Amino acid sequence: MRSNRLLAALAIVLALAAVGAVCSLAGAQNEFQVRISARRVSDGGTEVALQTYEGGDHWSDRLLPTERFLSDDAEIGRWQYSSPMEVQTPAGEQWIRIAARRVAVRGTEVALQQMREDFGWEDRILPTQRFLSHSVEIGRWRFSSPLTVLPLPSFSLSLDTGKLPVGTGEGTPRGLITPSGVPVAVLGRTDNGYLVRTPCGNTAEVSHGQPVYGAQIVLDPGHGGWYDSGAVGPNGLVERELNLTLSRAIQEELTDRYISSVLTRTGPYGSLLSVRAALADDLGADAIISIHHNAPTGRRSSTPGTEVYVQSVSRSEPRADSARLGGLLHDEITAALSGFPNIRWGRHADAGVLRVLLPDGQDAYGMVRRPNVPAVLVEYGFLSNPSEAALFATDGYIRVAAKATADAIEAYLNTDRSGMGVVSRPRVFDPARAPSRCEEVVLE
Numbered sequence: 001m002r003s004n005r006l007l008a009a010l011a012i013v014l015a016l017a018a019v020g021a022v023c024s025l026a027g028a029q030n031e032f033q034v035r036i037s038a039r040r041v042s043d044g045g046t047e048v049a050l051q052t053y054e055g056g057d058h059w060s061d062r063l064l065p066t067e068r069f070l071s072d073d074a075e076i077g078r079w080q081y082s083s084p085m086e087v088q089t090p091a092g093e094q095w096i097r098i099a100a101r102r103v104a105v106r107g108t109e110v111a112l113q114q115m116r117e118d119f120g121w122e123d124r125i126l127p128t129q130r131f132l133s134h135s136v137e138i139g140r141w142r143f144s145s146p147l148t149v150l151p152l153p154s155f156s157l158s159l160d161t162g163k164l165p166v167g168t169g170e171g172t173p174r175g176l177i178t179p180s181g182v183p184v185a186v187l188g189r190t191d192n193g194y195l196v197r198t199p200c201g202n203t204a205e206v207s208h209g210q211p212v213y214g215a216q217i218v219l220d221p222g223h224g225g226w227y228d229s230g231a232v233g234p235n236g237l238v239e240r241e242l243n244l245t246l247s248r249a250i251q252e253e254l255t256d257r258y259i260s261s262v263l264t265r266t267g268p269y270g271s272l273l274s275v276r277a278a279l280a281d282d283l284g285a286d287a288i289i290s291i292h293h294n295a296p297t298g299r300r301s302s303t304p305g306t307e308v309y310v311q312s313v314s315r316s317e318p319r320a321d322s323a324r325l326g327g328l329l330h331d332e333i334t335a336a337l338s339g340f341p342n343i344r345w346g347r348h349a350d351a352g353v354l355r356v357l358l359p360d361g362q363d364a365y366g367m368v369r370r371p372n373v374p375a376v377l378v379e380y381g382f383l384s385n386p387s388e389a390a391l392f393a394t395d396g397y398i399r400v401a402a403k404a405t406a407d408a409i410e411a412y413l414n415t416d417r418s419g420m421g422v423v424s425r426p427r428v429f430d431p432a433r434a435p436s437r438c439e440e441v442v443l444e
């Protein structure tokens with residue numbers, strides 16, 4: 001009986017509307033409209049995304065949360081949640097996540113939740129059209145009816161937990177996320193805004209942005225700019241993009257744990273090593289972690305060849321805090337990656353927590369040598385190796401690597417644990433000089 005009613009209901013609303021004709025969305029000044037997109041994916045399961053209303057009949061590109069798939073094996077009736085997404089609204093930024101659950105008779109129901117000031121979640125908001133039948137065409141996006149996101153108190157600006165990247169503070173902030181989303185160090189105030197250091201090491205004036213009063217962790221997605229792609233996998237995966245995707249996922253993991261973080265770059269643009277390193281120092285970070293994927297491939301191995309480069313205080317001695325962070329990262333990352341079956345890994349004989357020195361005894365890599373705060377550089381694996389490159393292209397890899405990295409960071413910040421020790425014999429190596437080329441990106 002009940003299931004008959006449900007069937008009927010599904011038949012009617014099945015229709016997460018196939019065409020996004022939406023009219024009369026006029027609302028109060030600070031109202032903000034979103035809709036949930038959903039589609040069936042080929043391996044069974046449902047993918048969800050969010051779109052924001054841009055006026056007329058325009059909706060934004062789909063925002064894809066890192067965690068956005070609901071498996072067909074999920075328990076019927078139990079809500080599951082996407083990773084949170086930050087969206088800009090006229091009333092400031094809001095955090096939103098998509099709820100989804102399987103309903104009887106081969107369907108998925110979707111809803112929306114907003115994060116409260118205390119990091120809890122408001123009740124689910126149910127769009128009128130919110131059911132996706134599992135018999136619709138695979139790969140084609142359907143949309144919920146529009147929903148209004150109410151301006152909750154703008155939590156990230158009003159909280160002073162010292163844990164979010166954008167805390168409150170007194171006086172001139174140390175950094176700024178510019179209106180175009182570029183993190184920069186603030187050098188001072190001007191009559192019209194802020195004097196900032198650009199990604200290419202110049203100064204510029206920016207009228208406004210999100211002030212950053214400090215960050216616990218700075219994540220550095222290695223490479224950037226069309227002139228510095230980093231390694232390129234045999235599958236076409238570009239290290240510059242992979243490092244950024246992983247860095248963003250790590251940032252989400254850290255935010256979930258109330259650990260504040262800032263990225264040194266937030267797009268494909270380039271930035272000088274000196275500027276990246278100085279950002280960590282200027283923000284007073286507890287550590288900076290440079291994120292990379294290696295090439296060329298080491299020897300074939302049954303275990304991951306993750307390499308973590310740490311800082312030196314002298315030719316013979318590693319820096320203790322950098323070495324402890326490096327050891328924890330190495331332990332967590334290799335343990336997590338080892339869980340992927342059937343990967344033909346590459347590995348150098350001395351892989352582990354390493355120091356790489358120039359012939360004169362200084363740390364060879366700029367992102368290790370330059371920061372004053374504890375710094376490490378992680379090469380997760382070999383992008384040049386076809387088996388690893390195929391893995392690195394998957395969401396599963398990003399999720400697992402991000403969680404492992406955040407686990408290590410959390411242990412570094414909150415415990416005295418140390419991981420694997422530093423390989424006693426440093427490598428001596430003079431890396432190719434980092435590109436000195438840099439092209440400025442639009443700041444606002």
Ligand SMILES: [Zn+2]
Pocket residue numbers: 222223230231239292293294
């Ligand atoms: Zn690299």
